[in-house]
Amino acid sequence: xxxxxxxxxxxxxxxxxxxxxxxxxxxxxxxxxxxxxxxxxxxxxxxxxxxxxxxxxxxxxxxxxxxxxxxxxxxxxxxxxxxxxxxxxxxxxxxxxxxxxxxxxxxxxxxxxxxxxxxxxxxxxxxxxxxxxxxxxxxxxxxxxxxxxxxxxxxxxxxxxxxxxxxxxxxxxxxxxxxxxxxxxxxxxxxxxxxxxxxxxxxxxxxxxxxxxxxxxxxxxxxxxxxxxxxxxxxxxxxxxxxxxxxxxxxxxxxxxxxxxxxxxxxxxxxxxxxxxxxxxxxxxx
Numbered sequence: 001x002x003x004x005x006x007x008x009x010x011x012x013x014x015x016x017x018x019x020x021x022x023x024x025x026x027x028x029x030x031x032x033x034x035x036x037x038x039x040x041x042x043x044x045x046x047x048x049x050x051x052x053x054x055x056x057x058x059x060x061x062x063x064x065x066x067x068x069x070x071x072x073x074x075x076x077x078x079x080x081x082x083x084x085x086x087x088x089x090x091x092x093x094x095x096x097x098x099x100x101x102x103x104x105x106x107x108x109x110x111x112x113x114x115x116x117x118x119x120x121x122x123x124x125x126x127x128x129x130x131x132x133x134x135x136x137x138x139x140x141x142x143x144x145x146x147x148x149x150x151x152x153x154x155x156x157x158x159x160x161x162x163x164x165x166x167x168x169x170x171x172x173x174x175x176x177x178x179x180x181x182x183x184x185x186x187x188x189x190x191x192x193x194x195x196x197x198x199x200x201x202x203x204x205x206x207x208x209x210x211x212x213x214x215x216x217x218x219x220x221x222x223x224x225x226x227x228x229x230x231x232x233x234x235x236x237x238x239x240x241x242x243x244x245x246x247x248x249x250x251x252x253x254x255x256x257x258x259x260x261x262x263x264x265x266x267x268x269x270x271x272x273x274x275x276x277x278x279x280x281x282x283x284x285x286x
Contacts, residue, residue: 002279003137005145005163008170014167015201017046018237019227020146022063023275023282025246026268028106031276033141035106036098038077040129040147040159042122044111047146051101051108052240077112080122081128089131091139101243107140123126130158142279160190165197165278167225172200172209177217194281197274198224205263227273230264 006020017039024037037245038046047053076097082091098107112125136143145163148156160166168183168191180198184191192278198218200211203226215223236245245251254262 001134001137001141002165002282003163004147004165004167005147005159005277006167006169007160007166008149009151009179010149010171014169014171015227015229016149017041017044017146018234019169019199019201020144020167021050021237021242022233022268023271024100024144025106025243026265027142027275028102029246030269031272034139035144036094036109036136036140036144037106037144038133038136039111039145040077040107040126040145041111042103043124044146046237047108047110048113049174049240050237050242051099053108053110054100055141063113065192077111077127077129077132080109080132081112081125084128084131084135085124085214089135089158091135094132094136094139094164106243109136118277124161126153126155128161129155133159134162157190163274164195164282166191167199168195169201171280172214173244174209176248177209177214181218193221195278197278199225199271200224202229203227203267204229222274225274226267227271228260228264229269230261232261233264 008014008016021037024035027033028035041047041223060135076099080089080094080097095107098109100107108281112120112122133143133145145159147159150274151157159171168180170180182194196219200214205228211224211226218224233242233245236242251265252263254265257263257266
């Protein structure tokens, strides 16, 4: 139904993938939505590792004695790309190429990855992503897309155009604030007030650049969103137990926002509420 795309215009790593995974996973647990989290990133090791796929694949490869068999381990996005190019991809086929994390709640589609002895044609696969996303939209309530950064590729712009909600990610530093203002002015067709939410990654609430202060700086009407840095969550990503982190009863019961993890969860909830509100606005316009 709805495409929610996480994107940034930076050249480095700013924590966008961690934010996308956190919001999608927590939202799938706390709300009754069927969600697909899709990465378009080449050799996306973070998503693979966060949900234990990398560890599972390493074990599988170690058990395989025939080298040719290891070459048959292709990511779901590659298989769907072939169907999309042949105009054969149907909505009910998409789950066959995803990894289930939470039954009827959350599935993952990791980015394309090179096989053991063969390099994939990433450019060709990336071109198919628009078709894959549009098809998946007909099966899932929400398709979260962790999109490549920058404007260099035509496909990136096309995916931003078809997105119902764009989460514009940036860092918590002054140079970024002006960049966001200039970007929204220059690309006002892509980033409108109706479809865009601003989000600070790796947020530090002890900084003087709080979300309230940055909101005033950017001239926004509503307080911008944040995903705070949380070392326990970061460790769960490294250990491949991201879903388990959010399912932990102790984590879910935290209420004292002075606690860093409780504050992390409360900011995820605030982001999710903003997304749901945008979704409701979209439905009213339709």
